Amino acid sequence: MSPMSATECLLQMCDERFELEDYQSGVPRWCTGCGDNAILAAVQRLCRDEGLRPEKTVFVSGIGCSSRFPHYMRTYGFHGIHGRALPIAEGVKMARPDLTVFVNTGDGDCCSIGAAHWIHAIRYNMNLTVFLHDNQIYGLTKKQASPTSPVGTRTNTTPRGSYLEALNPLTVTLGVQNVSFVAQAVDWAPELLYDIVKAAYHHKGLSFVRIVQRCPEWMPKLLDPWLHDPGRVQLLHHRNGLLPGAGSVKVYTNQLEHDPSDINRAREIASNTQVVPVGILYRNPEVPCYEDLIGSDKLRTADVTRAGLNAELDKHTVWPRESHA
Numbered sequence: 001m002s003p004m005s006a007t008e009c010l011l012q013m014c015d016e017r018f019e020l021e022d023y024q025s026g027v028p029r030w031c032t033g034c035g036d037n038a039i040l041a042a043v044q045r046l047c048r049d050e051g052l053r054p055e056k057t058v059f060v061s062g063i064g065c066s067s068r069f070p071h072y073m074r075t076y077g078f079h080g081i082h083g084r085a086l087p088i089a090e091g092v093k094m095a096r097p098d099l100t101v102f103v104n105t106g107d108g109d110c111c112s113i114g115a116a117h118w119i120h121a122i123r124y125n126m127n128l129t130v131f132l133h134d135n136q137i138y139g140l141t142k143k144q145a146s147p148t149s150p151v152g153t154r155t156n157t158t159p160r161g162s163y164l165e166a167l168n169p170l171t172v173t174l175g176v177q178n179v180s181f182v183a184q185a186v187d188w189a190p191e192l193l194y195d196i197v198k199a200a201y202h203h204k205g206l207s208f209v210r211i212v213q214r215c216p217e218w219m220p221k222l223l224d225p226w227l228h229d230p231g232r233v234q235l236l237h238h239r240n241g242l243l244p245g246a247g248s249v250k251v252y253t254n255q256l257e258h259d260p261s262d263i264n265r266a267r268e269i270a271s272n273t274q275v276v277p278v279g280i281l282y283r284n285p286e287v288p289c290y291e292d293l294i295g296s297d298k299l300r301t302a303d304v305t306r307a308g309l310n311a312e313l314d315k316h317t318v319w320p321r322e323s324h325a
């Protein structure tokens with residue numbers, strides 16, 4: 001067979017289409033009705049529609065039910081350490097800025113043990129797409145209170161009900177220097193979830209998407225008021241943000257026009273816990289990414305790495321005695 005010309009090769013690559021199966025791996029072990037299944041479906045659809053090359057895509061997670069996510073993606077993946085999904089993802093991005101890097105992190109993983117990494121990752125604003133799977137409980141370890149559990153939640157660690165008001169991941173993120181993209185989705189509105197995941201992927205910088213996620217195993221009734229009353233979902237729309245599809249507009253009639261460039265308004269909207277605002281709260285494409293500021297793509301070429309290693313090793317060279325004579 002004669003070798004392909006460069007043009008033929010290019011044409012073949014352009015023609016390459018991916019199917020959903022190209023991103024699917026294994027059978028998820030999540031419980032029936034777990035919101036993680038809906039998030040997986042939306043993300044696999046995104047990968048297919050955007051034609052993301054599996055060998056150029058990485059999913060990084062911490063530990064938790066939600067952090068099993070990379071196992072179910074036929075891409076590269078790193079099922080990391082509890083609370084450390086973000087610094088691992090930053091390391092991947094620093095070494096390989098050419099890769100598309102996603103992060104899946106639970107509310108315990110991100111907002112409890114990983115809280116310091118979360119804050120600094122927002123400030124570094126590396127080009128990552130971060131999904132916070134917020135089921136408001138530690139799922140994997142069988143029902144302990146997380147920082148986002150509502151006050152009064154009875155769990156194994158709070159048998160009389162949790163004492164503290166829940167931490168709000170949206171207002172926290174919106175309070176960090178260099179924040180560049182914050183959105184919220186709910187797992188039970190698949191079209192909106194997809195639109196938001198897509199907008200997050202297209203943002204250059206760290207996009208933080210809190211996804212309100214059902215955990216029927218440990219928190220079966222928690223989200224019923226929101227599920228049974230679509231009026232409590234507040235649909236954010238704007239020509240500079242998200243323009244939801246006709247189906248979503250019909251179901252979610254509680255709508256608010258919100259310009260996502262207005263951070264103060266975003267903070268106000270995020271603070272209202274009577275409704276679940278769904279859509280893009282804040283977007284600022286002007287915030288620089290850390291990897292661009294330091295030129296990580298240039299820093300990590302093979303020649304630069306080799307020269308740096310040689311210079312370092314030369315400092316410790318022991319010269320033979322006679323050469324000093």
Ligand SMILES: Cc1ncc(C[n+]2csc(CCOP(=O)(O)OP(=O)(O)O)c2C)c(N)n1
Nearest residue numbers: 063064065066082106107108109138139140
């Ligand atoms: C350093 C460390 N501390 C504690 C644990 C135990 N642990 C595993 S998952 C988890 C919480 C998971 O909750 P969350 O991040 O909300 O994920 P979910 O299971 O709800 O998706 C904990 C405390 C651990 N694996 N490692």
Ligand code: SF4
Nearest residue numbers: 030031034065139215
């Ligand atoms: S325990 Fe909860 S979070 Fe974990 S898989 Fe089951 S439903 Fe999902």
Ligand SMILES: [Mg+2]
Nearest residue numbers: 106107137139
């Ligand atoms: Mg959780």
